[in-house]
Amino acid sequence: MLRRALLGARRRALADAGSDLASFARARAASASASGGDGGAPSGTTSFGYQEVKAEEKEGLVAEVFERVAPSYDLMNDLMSGGIHRVWKDYLVSKVGVFPGMTHLDVAGGTGDVAFRVLRALRAEEAAARRAGGGDAPRAGAEGVGEVIVSDINPAMLSEGQKRAAKQGLTREADVRGNPLARLRFVEGNAERLPFEDASVDCYTIAFGLRNVTDVAAALRDAHRLLKPGGRFMCLEFSHVKAEPLRSIYEMYSFNVIPALGEAVARDRASYQYLVESIRKFPKQEELAASMIDAGFASVTHENLTGGVVAIHSGFKAA
Secondary structure, eight states, rough: HHHHHHHHHHHHHHHHHHHHHHHHHHHHHHHHHTTTTTOOSOOEEEEETEEEEHHHHHHHHHHHHHHGGGHHHHHHHHHHTTHHHHHHHHHHHHTOOTTTTOOOEEETTOOOOOHHHHHHHHHHHHHHHHHHHHOOOOOSOEEEEEEEEEEESHHHHHHHHHHHHHHHTOOOOOOOTOBBOOOOEEEEOOOOSSOTTTTEEEEEEEOOGGGSSOOOOHHHHHHHHHHHEEEEEEEEEOOOOSSSTTTHHHHIIIIIIIIHHHHHHSHHHHHHHHHHHHHHSSOOOHHHHHHHHHHEEEEEEEEEEEEGGGEEEEOOOOO
């Protein structure tokens, strides 16, 4: 009885909100066609939520979603998850294993939620290493100082992150004693072909961003390219709940509450309908693990959090 009611609620939500998303996709496609966007031969289709769109159109569609949600992104994350997303990100960063002088890349990092956590941990680790190595006297130069890079395809999201970094005092290059601090850098880039050198990164994280990439396999291969031998890839992403009754409750919440919150808070139901649908279209835990192995990663594992609402996927580049 409960299951029938939940499924009925989901269907009604899709009927109400699915048309908004379809209209958005059709309008975007029509705009691309009118401007000559079809160009050459079609390169296949991919999913944009539950809609099938041309693969070359998805990047623009996702960009428009995040341009609209950027100003309310952090607030909506708190509202949608009841603040639990902070716990998930804290746990992710606790597993990174920061060390002095490391280069950390956070992809789809947008507003900096994960990158700022890594930066604080890295600066604390470097300060501790400095004290252990002979005191805390000021020193010249930034040799041996690490770096955290925030990369995102969307300049609106990067702009929000830069504002947050400045507000939180994270753009400082030295501490009060003049010691250089681990650097923070923002770089616009596409996860399928990031503008960084081969074997230049010690750890690569991507949180709630991989499902928005058009070609996930290409993004995984590029992540493997960027990592130094022995480097680690970590993906925190919404996943698939199997156990009842959590699965049905989660389905009902996702399709009824999240789009309604988007409409009430961000005045944008369609974008949040897409976000919910993109979660359902994303590969299951075992499928993503197989794709990571195909991309060259070793020691691939995943860990479910909150019953599989999210999962942390981990893999290493062979040393």
